[in-house]
Amino acid sequence: xxxxxxxxxxxxxxxxxxxxxxxxxxxxxxxxxxxxxxxxxxxxxxxxxxxxxxxxxxxxxxxxxxxxxxxxxxxxxxxxxxxxxxxxxxxxxxxxxxxxxxxxxxxxxxxxxxxxxxxxxxxxxxxxxxxxxxxxxxxxxxxxxxxxxxxxxxxxxxxxxxxxxxxxxxxxxxxxxxxxxxxxxxxxxxxxxxxxxxxxxxxxxxxxxxxxxxxxxxxxxxxxxxxxxxxxxxxxxxxxxxxxxxxxxxxxxxxxxxxxxxxxxxxxxxxxxxxxxxxxxxxxxxxxxxxxxxxxxxxxxxxxxxxxxxxxxxxxxxxxxxxxxxxxxxxxxxxxxxxxxxxxxxxxxxxxxxxxxxxxxxxxxxxxxxxxxxxxxxxxxxxxxxxxxxxxxxxxxxxxxxxxxxxxxxxxxxxxxxxxxxxxxxxxxxxxxxxxxxxxxxxxxxxxxxxxxxxxxxxxxxxxxxx
Amino acid sequence: xxxxxxxxxxxxxxxxxxxxxxxxxxxxxxxxxxxxxxxxxxxxxxxxxxxxxxxxxxxxxxxxxxxxxxxxxxxxxxxxxxxxxxxxxxxxxxxxxxxxxxxxxxxxxxxxxxxxxxxxxxxxxxxxxxxxxxxxxxxxxxxxxxxxxxxxxxxxxxxxxxxxxxxxxxxxxxxxxxxxxxxxxxxxxxxxxxxxxxxxxxxxxxxxxxxxxxxxxxxxxxxxxxxxxxxxxxxxxxxxxxxxxxxxxxxxxxxxxxxxxxxxxxxxxxxxxxxxxxxxxxxxxxxxxxxxxxxxxxxxxxxxxxxxxxxxxxxxxxxxxxxxxxxxxxxxxxxxxxxxxxxxxxxxxxxxxxxxxxxxxxxxxxxxxxxxxxxxxxxxxxxxxxxxxxxxxxxxxxx
Numbered sequence: 001x002x003x004x005x006x007x008x009x010x011x012x013x014x015x016x017x018x019x020x021x022x023x024x025x026x027x028x029x030x031x032x033x034x035x036x037x038x039x040x041x042x043x044x045x046x047x048x049x050x051x052x053x054x055x056x057x058x059x060x061x062x063x064x065x066x067x068x069x070x071x072x073x074x075x076x077x078x079x080x081x082x083x084x085x086x087x088x089x090x091x092x093x094x095x096x097x098x099x100x101x102x103x104x105x106x107x108x109x110x111x112x113x114x115x116x117x118x119x120x121x122x123x124x125x126x127x128x129x130x131x132x133x134x135x136x137x138x139x140x141x142x143x144x145x146x147x148x149x150x151x152x153x154x155x156x157x158x159x160x161x162x163x164x165x166x167x168x169x170x171x172x173x174x175x176x177x178x179x180x181x182x183x184x185x186x187x188x189x190x191x192x193x194x195x196x197x198x199x200x201x202x203x204x205x206x207x208x209x210x211x212x213x214x215x216x217x218x219x220x221x222x223x224x225x226x227x228x229x230x231x232x233x234x235x236x237x238x239x240x241x242x243x244x245x246x247x248x249x250x251x252x253x254x255x256x257x258x259x260x261x262x263x264x265x266x267x268x269x270x271x272x273x274x275x276x277x278x279x280x281x282x283x284x285x286x287x288x289x290x291x292x293x294x295x296x297x298x299x300x301x302x303x304x305x306x307x308x309x310x311x312x313x314x315x316x317x318x319x320x321x322x323x324x325x326x327x328x329x330x331x332x333x334x335x336x337x338x339x340x341x342x343x344x345x346x347x348x349x350x351x352x353x354x355x356x357x358x359x360x361x362x363x364x365x366x367x368x369x370x371x372x373x374x375x376x377x378x379x380x381x382x383x384x385x386x387x388x389x390x391x392x393x394x395x396x397x398x399x400x401x402x403x404x405x406x407x408x409x410x411x412x413x414x415x416x417x418x419x420x421x422x423x424x425x426x427x428x429x430x431x432x433x434x435x436x437x438x439x440x441x442x443x444x445x446x447x448x449x450x451x452x453x454x455x456x457x458x459x460x461x462x463x464x465x466x467x
Numbered sequence: 468x469x470x471x472x473x474x475x476x477x478x479x480x481x482x483x484x485x486x487x488x489x490x491x492x493x494x495x496x497x498x499x500x501x502x503x504x505x506x507x508x509x510x511x512x513x514x515x516x517x518x519x520x521x522x523x524x525x526x527x528x529x530x531x532x533x534x535x536x537x538x539x540x541x542x543x544x545x546x547x548x549x550x551x552x553x554x555x556x557x558x559x560x561x562x563x564x565x566x567x568x569x570x571x572x573x574x575x576x577x578x579x580x581x582x583x584x585x586x587x588x589x590x591x592x593x594x595x596x597x598x599x600x601x602x603x604x605x606x607x608x609x610x611x612x613x614x615x616x617x618x619x620x621x622x623x624x625x626x627x628x629x630x631x632x633x634x635x636x637x638x639x640x641x642x643x644x645x646x647x648x649x650x651x652x653x654x655x656x657x658x659x660x661x662x663x664x665x666x667x668x669x670x671x672x673x674x675x676x677x678x679x680x681x682x683x684x685x686x687x688x689x690x691x692x693x694x695x696x697x698x699x700x701x702x703x704x705x706x707x708x709x710x711x712x713x714x715x716x717x718x719x720x721x722x723x724x725x726x727x728x729x730x731x732x733x734x735x736x737x738x739x740x741x742x743x744x745x746x747x748x749x750x751x752x753x754x755x756x757x758x759x760x761x762x763x764x765x766x767x768x769x770x771x772x773x774x775x776x777x778x779x780x781x782x783x784x785x786x787x788x789x790x791x792x793x794x795x796x797x798x799x800x801x802x803x804x805x806x807x808x809x810x811x812x813x814x815x816x817x818x819x820x821x822x823x824x825x826x827x828x829x830x831x832x833x834x835x836x837x838x839x840x841x842x843x844x845x846x847x848x849x850x851x852x853x854x855x856x857x858x859x860x861x862x863x864x865x866x
Contacts, residue, residue, distance in 0.1 A: 162813070
């Protein structure tokens with residue numbers, strides 16, 4: 001009985017997510033199975049948190065019965081939505097196999113290696129009790145309390161807690177969004193109590209969703225399945241990304257996945273101007289903010305992606321420069337207690353800290369968290385600058401990522417968060433938000449070069465310039 | 468005409484694969500050669516080419532005499548005390564600053580969990596110069612100690628962390644200068660190092676703990692890659708069609724990435740095995756007790772068992788070590804717990820009757836047992852009832 005309950009509570013939202021992903025795929029012109037399953041897993045996990053929010057909002061305790069009821073309702077609603085969507089055209093299915101035996105073998109090897117690694121990481125995540133610093137400081141604290149109380153009871157600041165009556169709780173970051181703890185609560189509801197290990201399952205699912213989304217998205221965007229498989233393997237082999245599955249409980253992996261999915265949707269929209277991908281990108285932008293406060297900043301870069309599709313590049317660059325100047329002016333003029341996404345200006349302690357640059361370089365290029373990704377990204381950047389034709393049509397990805405990278409550099413060289421680079425506490429974790437998307441852009445650039453010119457860059461000289 | 472074109476295309480395809488491989492191989496070889504040449508230049512410029520002098524390794528008794536060392540024919544035998552600490556004394560030669568590497572060889576497989584070098588000047592407090600979480604199962608530790616040498620002490624104490632009661636034999640310790648061969652050996656050593664998961668694992672992954680930045684595997688391979696690419700671009704200008712720098716770069720990148728990734732996978736496998744050995748087949752409680760925070764978990768269990776469940780008590784957690792405080796607070800959730808980072812407990816005015824206070828030593832708070840009062844750092848007091856005490860953990864209830 002307990003096993004059935006566990007399976008139902010875990011699987012029902014995921015099933016709902018899959019159906020939602022299929023509905024989305026039907027509305028779009030292109031899709032493939034990897035993309036649908038990846039999106040389905042992501043939607044499913046987010047759906048589970050929404051069900052819990054709904055239960056709490058309706059003042060219904062986090063009972064498994066209520067969860068199952070709402071999960072079933074969500075599934076039915078998703079099926080109704082699927083039936084309402086126009087049925088798919090066969091020609092829109094993008095194949096995920098290669099053109100030759102060697103290509104298929106390469107795809108198989110890459111996917112097998114990734115499967116083995118994910119299994120290894122899952123073993124680690126599901127065997128080791130929660131032990132990450134941030135997890136036990138401000139994520140799982142909320143999850144334990146919410147699961148125990150059966151509701152989203154408020155967390156307030158230390159000062160407020162001291163003068164409050166009972167019924168409120170506190171931890172080190174009481175104002176952090178609730179999605180991550182709710183994922184842990186979801187597992188707790190399924191098990192009928194708190195488990196130090198089973199609550200880690202969503203992180204394994206997130207890792208799987210990320211890799212499927214990456215592979216499927218790259219194929220959808222025009223990369224050959226073999227190229228997409230190789231780059232998916234490269235992404236899946238990054239030590240820091242692996243660590244975030246093994247050391248489950250952090251928000252960064254989910255945020256990185258969400259940002260990638262949003263950019264992929266935006267890319268699809270820029271190609272066919274269909275509304276569903278734009279709606280999905282907007283929803284994921286909101287979701288990113290509900291995962292971690294930094295999500296606000298990454299979501300705001302999506303606007304630059306929309307503008308890159310609608311406005312010629314030169315005008316856009318001028319607009320971005322003006323925007324940056326206005327932002328700088330605001331930072332000077334606004335009062336110190338002005339708070340954005342949980343950070344007040346006073347607390348940011350604005351001021352140049354160039355001494356953080358060597359530390360940042362060390363974190364990204366020297367220590368080994370990213371293998372050779374830093375060099376590879378630099379090489380792709382140089383190729384992009386030298387041969388802008390390789391970026392044609394990818395402005396919708398390149399511009400938001402450029403803005404995001406500028407923000408990243410600003411954060412670690414001009415705010416007090418430079419200590420995150422110097423002490424190595426957050427530079428890599430924040431980089432993890434962007435890395436899957438940077439890899440995605442790099443994959444598309446490299447696949448174009450590989451497939452169109454056989455990597456003979458001379459052939460691109462005569463190609464049209466980016467517009 | 469058409470046949471000739473098809474033949475030409477076919478021969479191009481036939482030639483393409485070996486050409487790509489050749490370009491990749493050449494990129495790698497050129498990169499390695501240039502890297503070695505640069506190392507050679509660096510070592511000539513910074514470190515003189517002399518035969519390394521010998522290092523004297525001597526027995527050292529701990530103050531309590533529990534840990535001991537004995538000179539044997541095979542080397543210096545170090546016996547760990549009950550806490551797993553083994554000691555030895557290292558006397559460095561005169562020009563030790565010229566030799567940035569220290570090679571410590573062990574007889575048999577290493578069971579060393581950690582190694583530290585401290586100053587051992589008579590009458591002075593030992594200063595930590597170097598610390599490393601040493602990987603097990605290696606019989607040579609090849610350490611970059613250039614920064615440690617800046618400590619300026621010629622007599623050092625070697626602290627080894629071992630399984631309690633165990634014995635290892637240290638073979639003669641050697642200083643090494645920076646030469647390309649030694650550097651490559653160090654890179655190889657780094658590639659075969661494996662460090663366990665730590666609290667910092669989600670923040671960064673350090674492929675090598677004791678390497679200078681230019682010999683860290685990721686950076687070193689990146690240098691090989693870049694040097695190879697630059698050399699290939701120059702060569703392709705000379706040799707024309709024979710070489711393809713871009714394709715060579717792709718092959719070289721994939722090969723180097725694979726090398727780094729194999730190493731990481733091996734480490735991952737090691738760590739998963741370690742985790743399984745500790746946690747596999749245990750239930751929730753046993754898993755927590757099997758972990759490194761067993762004492763905290765037990766203390767939290769006992770605290771929970773004495774807390775009244777009728778009303779919702781407020782629990783304040785305090786410790787000078789923020790990690791301890793944070794973890795104890797975590798184990799006490801879902802109770803209504805208060806723990807503040809970087810701050811000791813606030814003054815007595817913030818407490819209410821029947822609040823609970825968990826003190827973990829070390830703490831800035833003190834208990835006056837004569838008056839049953841908690842003493843705050845500013846000397847203010849709070850009357851309390853001692854409820855529970857276990858090792859370094861104590862629970863009080865506010866009167």
